[in-house]
Amino acid sequence: MHLSVNGVSKSFGDGRQAKLVLDDISFSIKSGEFVALVGSSGSGKSTVMRLIAGLERPSAGVIALDGKSVHGPGSDRGMVFQKYSLYPWMTAAQNVAFGMSLQGLPRALVRERTAYFLEVVGLQDAARRLPKELSGGMQQRVAIARALAADPKVVLLDEPFGALDLQIRESMQEFLYQLWQRSGLTALLITHDLEEALLLAQRVHIMAPRPGRIVRTVEADLDRSNLAHLRVSPPFLELREELVTTLRNLDAAAS
Amino acid sequence: MRFFERSTLRSPWLLGPLGILVVLLVWSLISLSGVVDPLFLPSPLAVWRAAGEQVQAGILVADAIASIRRVFLGFALSAALALPLGIAMGSNPLICRLLEPLLGLIRYMPAPAFIPLLIIYFGLGELPKVLLIFIGTFFFNTLMIMDAVKFVPQELLETALTLGGRGLPILTRVVAPYIAPQAIDAYRINMASAWNLVIVAELVAANEGLGKRISLAQRFLRTDEIFVGLIVIGLIGLLIDLGFRAVLRRSCRWAS
Numbered sequence: 346m347h348l349s350v351n352g353v354s355k356s357f358g359d360g361r362q363a364k365l366v367l368d369d370i371s372f373s374i375k376s377g378e379f380v381a382l383v384g385s386s387g388s389g390k391s392t393v394m395r396l397i398a399g400l401e402r403p404s405a406g407v408i409a410l411d412g413k414s415v416h417g418p419g420s421d422r423g424m425v426f427q428k429y430s431l432y433p434w435m436t437a438a439q440n441v442a443f444g445m446s447l448q449g450l451p452r453a454l455v456r457e458r459t460a461y462f463l464e465v466v467g468l469q470d471a472a473r474r475l476p477k478e479l480s481g482g483m484q485q486r487v488a489i490a491r492a493l494a495a496d497p498k499v500v501l502l503d504e505p506f507g508a509l510d511l512q513i514r515e516s517m518q519e520f521l522y523q524l525w526q527r528s529g530l531t532a533l534l535i536t537h538d539l540e541e542a543l544l545l546a547q548r549v550h551i552m553a554p555r556p557g558r559i560v561r562t563v564e565a566d567l568d569r570s571n572l573a574h575l576r577v578s579p580p581f582l583e584l585r586e587e588l589v590t591t592l593r594n595l596d597a598a599a600s
Numbered sequence: 601m602r603f604f605e606r607s608t609l610r611s612p613w614l615l616g617p618l619g620i621l622v623v624l625l626v627w628s629l630i631s632l633s634g635v636v637d638p639l640f641l642p643s644p645l646a647v648w649r650a651a652g653e654q655v656q657a658g659i660l661v662a663d664a665i666a667s668i669r670r671v672f673l674g675f676a677l678s679a680a681l682a683l684p685l686g687i688a689m690g691s692n693p694l695i696c697r698l699l700e701p702l703l704g705l706i707r708y709m710p711a712p713a714f715i716p717l718l719i720i721y722f723g724l725g726e727l728p729k730v731l732l733i734f735i736g737t738f739f740f741n742t743l744m745i746m747d748a749v750k751f752v753p754q755e756l757l758e759t760a761l762t763l764g765g766r767g768l769p770i771l772t773r774v775v776a777p778y779i780a781p782q783a784i785d786a787y788r789i790n791m792a793s794a795w796n797l798v799i800v801a802e803l804v805a806a807n808e809g810l811g812k813r814i815s816l817a818q819r820f821l822r823t824d825e826i827f828v829g830l831i832v833i834g835l836i837g838l839l840i841d842l843g844f845r846a847v848l849r850r851s852c853r854w855a856s
């Protein structure tokens with residue numbers, strides 16, 4: 346699997362009112378990688394995500410998955426939104442099953458895979474509960490299970506923990522990291538939280554706003570055997586501090 | 601003040617029947633006092649007796665069934681066609697632009713004004729009455745469903761797209777269930793117009809029906825029978841309303 350974003354620009358509106366939101370974005374992800382895009386709010390992160398998902402079209406440049414250029418949305422690129430994306434009338438299990446059933450998989454297989462993915466995210470006991478009966482963290486785990494169950498080649502996560510309380514956010518970060526390690530999924534994580542990006546992703550692209558562009562790429566080669574320790578380890582804090590300064594200078598320059 | 605606040609908190613369901621009881625009491629007192637000619641205001645007892653006579657003669661049930669049948673046929677047709685059209689208009693801007701001005705215009709034409717035309721086209725049978733109810737509710741049902749569809753969260757639609765969903769399955773499996781509570785509520789509200797219209801239609805021309813019975817009663821100055829008709833119409837309407845609410849509660853537990 347190889348996802349490539351090549352020289353992609355995006356403007357909204359046309360003529361004089363056209364607004365350049367993304368300027369010449371290029372990066373790529375290979376099978377099994379965990380890549381993060383970090384930037385302050387308004388730097389165009391979600392737009393990158395929507396372009397890859399096929400929900401928007403680039404104004405220039407090409408996005409290709411395994412050599413085929415992307416036209417429109419498809420189940421090979423799964424997506425997890427920040428919030429409000431579970432179907433409120435479906436139980437957790439029905440939400441997880443929804444993609445497979447849209448794709449016309451046999452019922453027995455759908456049931457089996459639903460049970461499997463609910464267990465992967467640790468929610469086998471919540472299978473018959475409605476989204477409104479689940480906590481925010483549980484809801485996002487259902488959304489992740491639903492995306493995985495549709496068998497995508499790459500999972501796009503747009504600030505998946507952005508709406509959660511700090512403590513739950515930390516445990517969800519652990520959860521996502523372990524999920525990635527165990528299942529070998531390929532993930533593109535979008536976040537405005539530099540710590541989250543450095544903690545989870547092997548490669549972090551830093552974006553600057555107006556227009557949105559990648560200004561720096563960091564290979565975060567860190568020992569992730571214990572995330573709680575990593576959070577407070579000197580090399581991690583140093584790297585984080587340096588990048589925070591970079592981001593702050595960028596924002597100051599842009600405004 | 602205090603007393604009311606506390607008792608409403610303890611048993612709020614008592615308030616509705618209480619209101620009805622108060623009106624009944626005032627009505628009885630006025631009749632008993634003899635200030636108003638019984639020809640204009642029959643006593644509750646007289647109305648009760650008139651109802652008993654009508655039940656015994658088998659008229660009341662036959663009338664109610666005739667009216668309910670018309671309402672049911674016309675409204676079922678309206679509801680069944682409004683759902684797909686409202687979803688189509690709400691989800692496709694082209695269809696919406698094409699039809700919204702037209703529907704918006706027809707909606708403001710009072711349905712009873714169509715009665716002469718319907719009688720010329722279809723005579724005095726059942727069809728014109730059923731069609732009148734259809735005309736009087738279809739445009740409201742459609743526009744209300746269209747509005748609900750426009751507010752389906754973008755995330756829910758886009759998630760379905762990234763899960764491998766396409767056009768029609770997204771409409772039937774995401775849009776339709778999402779708007780179900782609003783659609784049922786639109787039906788509940790517009791059902792009231794259906795009842796208005798069936799009575800109007802029967803006042804103009806019918807052999808049986810609750811409206812027909814009222815207009816006959818007027819001819820013979822039987823105000824007690826008019827009261828019976830009015831009360832029965834109100835009760836049936838209330839029952840249908842409660843029915844819709846029950847359906848909403850049971851089928852859309854997620855929305856409450």
Ligand SMILES: Nc1ncnc2c1ncn2[C@@H]1O[C@H](COP(=O)(O)OP(=O)(O)O)[C@@H](O)[C@H]1O
Pocket residue numbers: 357358366384385386387388389390391392393
């Ligand atoms: N559909 C759209 N039409 C016009 N402007 C848009 C649209 N989507 C995003 N934008 C603009 O693009 C910029 C980047 O938005 P977004 O990608 O959501 O940033 P981020 O996710 O980093 O906060 C913002 O200024 C936003 O107003």
Ligand SMILES: [Mg+2]
Pocket residue numbers: 390391392504
């Ligand atoms: Mg965003």
